[in-house]
Amino acid sequence: MGKRILEIQAVSSPLRAAFAISRGAKTRAETVLITLTEGAATGRGECVPYGRYGETVEGVVASIEAIRPELEGGLDRAALQTLLPPGAARCAVDCALWDLEAKLTGKPVWQLAGLPQPKPLETAVTISLDTPVAMAAAAKTTSGKLLKLKLGGPEDLERVEAVHAARPDARLIVDANEGLGADQLPAMASAAARLGVVLIEQPFPAGQDAGLMRRPGPVAICADESAHTSADLQDLARRYDAVNVKLDKAGGLTEALAMVREARACGLGVMIGCMVAGSVSMAPAVLLAGLADAADVDGPLWLKEDVANGLKYSDGMVMPPDAALWG
Structure with a gap:
């Protein structure tokens, strides 16, 4: 297994129109995108830090950065579940690990996860x-x-x-x-x-x-x-x-x-x-x-x-x- 490289990016995407719910409105989607690269394979995962649960973009980036050594050292999904709590940071990492496994094995995630074959x-x-x-x-x-x-x-x-x-x-x-x-x-x-x-x-x-x-x-x-x-x-x-x-x-x-x-x-x-x-x-x-x-x-x-x-x-x-x- 080659060395794994983690990249973390905060992304701010303008919306077509204001998105309003009972707690307020927003005009941009603020997300955190990570990539995990291993040899020629790259897995991606993205999450939405949500203020309702006390999350911020900066806090999510810091949480992922804190486990960089483990991630780049080959951390797997099972270990991740105990290393980070439920929430946005773990979501981005978990999804990137699924994507990376699919790219490394040549098997789509739906097969790896035992999901039905995707359709419209x-x-x-x-x-x-x-x-x-x-x-x-x-x-x-x-x-x-x-x-x-x-x-x-x-x-x-x-x-x-x-x-x-x-x-x-x-x-x-x-x-x-x-x-x-x-x-x-x-x-x-x-x-x-x-x-x-x-x-x-x-x-x-x-x-x-x-x-x-x-x-x-x-x-x-x-x-x-x-x-x-x-x-x-x-x-x-x-x-x-x-x-x-x-x-x-x-x-x-x-x-x-x-x-x-x-x-x-x-x-x-x-x-x-x-x-x-x-x-x-x-x-x-x-x-x-x-x-x-x-x-x-x-x-x-x-x-x-x-x-x-x-x-x-x-x-x-x-x-x-x-x-x-x-x-």
């Missing part, structure tokens, strides 16, 4: 938080039949009604990002079915979701901010119907695979989600989504410019990544 996949396409009129207008120009609406305010039901009126053909995921009031959920849940809503995501703040033990209505409730690793899921299964598995939270594809398996064992539905980032970040999630009930992997669509050989999207579908991109 439906993805939710996100409508950013705005006024009901603006969200309805955005929905009219958004392709695909599965739309994810960002909520977070007193006009939330009006937002859903406006989008459904504009796109009665679409199935809707409503995502409150912890911003829905306890008094709002019953009305949202009871109206959901007639408004085309198939999933309500993280209505209440993590740790304040005991009220979901008696959740109203027929529409499934999905955990996002409440769920980070496989260790969380048995407890969450008492309050939620499904879980949003994100590689950045889990700490990479390795733990995300474990989360999907544990979710199934707990009787939970599975959605594979993403942060706003480019195709290097999204590619492992697209492969993992072959095991899921739904996918929300539209991150690159928000970027003004993606990487070379990026994922291809068409009419709400995403094509599998090719080896030139990842895996």
Whole structure:
């Protein structure tokens, strides 16, 4: 085995439009991209440091830099799981190690990981938080039949009604990002079915979701901010119907695979989600989504410019990544 070389790069990518959720808006995707080179093979991994979890670009870079000796000395994925905690830094490293193994062995990641052979996949396409009129207008120009609406305010039901009126053909995921009031959920849940809503995501703040033990209505409730690793899921299964598995939270594809398996064992539905980032970040999630009930992997669509050989999207579908991109 040749010497392994680590490179770390902070990347700031302008967005096509402001991306707004209940906690605020942003106009750039701030990510950390790493490469691991061994001989002629190079593996890449990208992550999104997320302020909601106390992460910063500088902190993630420092965490990866701190394990440079181990990484360049041949650290494997199993050892990585104990060396770094779940989160963005471990995600970038874990995904780079998967990609590097694929390049060194000539076997694609989906085979190495025991995933289904990739095929075109439906993805939710996100409508950013705005006024009901603006969200309805955005929905009219958004392709695909599965739309994810960002909520977070007193006009939330009006937002859903406006989008459904504009796109009665679409199935809707409503995502409150912890911003829905306890008094709002019953009305949202009871109206959901007639408004085309198939999933309500993280209505209440993590740790304040005991009220979901008696959740109203027929529409499934999905955990996002409440769920980070496989260790969380048995407890969450008492309050939620499904879980949003994100590689950045889990700490990479390795733990995300474990989360999907544990979710199934707990009787939970599975959605594979993403942060706003480019195709290097999204590619492992697209492969993992072959095991899921739904996918929300539209991150690159928000970027003004993606990487070379990026994922291809068409009419709400995403094509599998090719080896030139990842895996």
